[in-house]
Amino acid sequence: MKTIKLLFLTLLTSTFIVSCSDDDTPQQINEEEVITTMTVTLIPQGGGTTVTLQTRDLDGDGPTQPVITVSGPFAAGVIYNGSIELLNELENPAEDITEEVAEEDDEHQFFFTVGAGLGTVAYSDMDDDGNPIGLAFEFTAGGAAAQGLFAVTLRHEPDKFAPGVSDGVINNAGGETDIETAFQVSVQ
């Protein structure tokens, strides 16, 4: 009986001692996967004014709205070379997520939903399977003045072989959305 009691007491005290050890300050976590900033740079072939579309949300999922900027209008009929840069500015220095997407190019694809009359997009890059990625593309601005939305969507794990997906049709793509922003643009 005595031994049992003793055993109990030893057990209790030992577990409590073990448990009451760390009271350290937790380590700060800077979210690794958040895309805080997407910059779409459109450089006109044969010179002219570069158009930059940017969305920047420095608190990730936080309450502050992303800041969306459009540097200026597209010139009618001009062909632009487009490229996309993704950053996570929560980390210091900012992490280049473009590289991650490029490395896993078979699991990612950008889709461009362009309003009527604004122009057309054609992919100019491809993954090992010959499917487009969208980090580089060509945008041909519409021939007449127009206004509307230029939406850029990045899908993770889409079905790149589904009908129309390699032509940029998003409806059959599936997958999860990593980023989706609609820019209000105009053609002059």
Add this chain to the structure above:
Amino acid sequence: MRIFIMVLAMVTCNLLLSQECKYIFKGTLKDFHDNSVLSSALIYSKSEGKSFVSDENGKFEITGLCEGSLELVISHIACETKSLKFQIKGDRSETIFLEHHIEALNEVVVSGNSIKTESKTLQETSLKEDQLFKYNASSIGDALKEINGVTTINTGNTIAKPMINGLHSNRVLIMTNGVRLQDQEWGIEHAPNVDLTSASQITVIKGAGALAYGGDAIGGVVVVNPKRVIPTDTLFGQTTVGGQSNGWGGFVNSSLNKGFDSGWFINAQGSFRKHGDLRAPDYNLSNTGLEAGGFTINTGLSKFEYGFKVYYSYLRNEIGILRASHTGNVSDLVRAINSDIPLVIEPFTYDINPPKQDVTHQIFKANFYKRLQNFGKLDLNYNYQKNDRLEFDIRRGDRSDIPAVDLELQTHTLNVDVDYDAADAYALKFGILGRYQENFPNPDTGVKRLIPDYNKYDFGAYITSELEYGSGHILEAGLRYDLNHIDALKFYDKSRWVERGYDVDFPQFVVEDRGTQILTNPVFTYNNLSLSLGTRLDLGEYFELLLNFSRAMRAPNPAELFSDGLHHSAARIELGDLRIGQETSNRFASTLFFNKLGFDVQLDLYVNAISDFIYIEPSGQETTNRGPFPVWEYQSNDAVLAGFDFNFSYQFNSSWDFRNQTSYVYGQNTDLMLPLISMPPFQTRNIVGYTKTDWFGFNLQVEHQFVAEQKRFPDNNFEAFIPELGETVLVDISTPPPAFNLFNANVNWNFKVNTTSNLKLAVIVNNIFDTTYRNYLNQLRYFADEMGRNVLVQLQLNY
């Protein structure tokens, strides 16, 4: 009889006189509990090979004893047989105490089917081993649905949490083998870590009246009892194997028990269960596989007057989450809702890929008890629990192997309970409890912590009493005080801290400003007072009535206080609120029993008025780079839940019986005058049973279940602009799915192998007609149909 003893004694005397044996042993037999004398006990003297019987004063006398040792074996109806040894050097008188309540203590052993009740005036229902048999391949949630008024709230088909009269998670307390489960029970997608195969009886107590377990069980208490210890020389075991067609799964569980006359015992139990992707009638439910395994070891000494027990249990569950339920933003959710089939359907596999959960729960328990003469029983318990929860998400850049959630919750509990049962008129139970809990979210996830680092201290004290009055009426009353103290360390995004207004209300919590984030130290203390009052009225031959009132307080859980982030499968941002206080439930309940000529009727009625009821509700939208998300915020408002659980059964003859279970709950937010979300709809079950003992214990049950469409729900639909469609659409996340009918059946046989072994065979078919349906209480109902037909075959050998 006495004459016979006297004759016997005289004969003994005469026989032994020649050896100068002249000593007398005078014994008095008494009940250990109340000192009452025990008459008609059989006393067998081993040394002499003779028997004696105690008289009406509990006395017996053995004369003509020689010097040396006297060995007695004393037995009495409803008492534990006791062996004793006395040294005889002269005349001797002894008072011997016997345990007279052994029947009450070991009911389950004495008659395999009797039920150990938790209370006499509360609404409680138990499931026995026989009823649990068909749930060998299921979760505890599924088994508890057998009880009227208990439903489940699900995340897919494998994660099921019990819901009692519309309340779940933190409001339902789960006791397993005397240990209050501490397994991050706040989350809907956190299934209770209970291995059903280790249980021999499960009792559900509706409402908060069972104060010995806790004061915050506003929904109710689920008590899971393992197999009873048998303090005699026994060796028995049980092995069950089975398979299921849906998910092509199988399971095995086995247990072995060894007991000794000395009171020592040891038992061990292990189980393993696995299935691949489940199937809805029309498609594969990709990534819904499961692998679960665990074992328990239980050893100790079980004497009548004292004993101890050491128990360890290990349980691991790896659960796949429906692949199609992972959404990135509202556009994805809209696509999922609008699609009739899941957006990801792949061929069947046993592989479990992200999104998935990998949860390990360990319990160590040590228990010591001592019975005190003329007083009662003292119980000392210590338990340690460790819950490791890993959640894997679909992530970019090889991160899918790194858990997105990695929580380690450790809990130490020490409690002392005292049962005072020496008085005839009443019984008292009281106890105190101390608990320390530590949560550690691993920062290696690279994802913002869902639940912060915290230390939590709980203290509780209770007293409950029971007394009989009038002719067979019983009154129970109880009082409990709980103190909860939580000390957290949490990083907030500065923007969130300001947006919530915490910079104004809680500046004292700020520890350090780190630029975009701030480290805070929220500390809260809650004082809770709970009480319960109930009576059981004996209304003549056929009727009995229970009336109960309970008042309970529950402090907000870490999720309700600290949630702060994106919830992927729901595509919503969930926010806790540091300002939330306790909720208080006032529950009135009555149960009417009627029993006559094979009719058995039970009607439970209840009204649960909860002030400052904590719930999560949409409060607006926030835009991120993924697009706009609805914001769901924890809030508190007054609410009322009222309903009934009706049970009717009729035994036509020895073969046929019929049972109906019907339940309904009405839930209303009385501040906003809106229906409460996620309330179980009206449902009814009809079961026809046929038993033919001659056919190897043949038993067939056919069950029809009807679940109505929930018409009362809050409208949380919202409009969102979907860029890929170029238009604004209404996102319907509120409308409940339509009503459905299901048919199930099961057949059982029981074969005798030899005198000590028997073999049980069961064939169970769930969803016989492969009906396509969706369940309002399944969080993944937007993404896929429920499971289709499932045929299970299981075989149990008892030896």
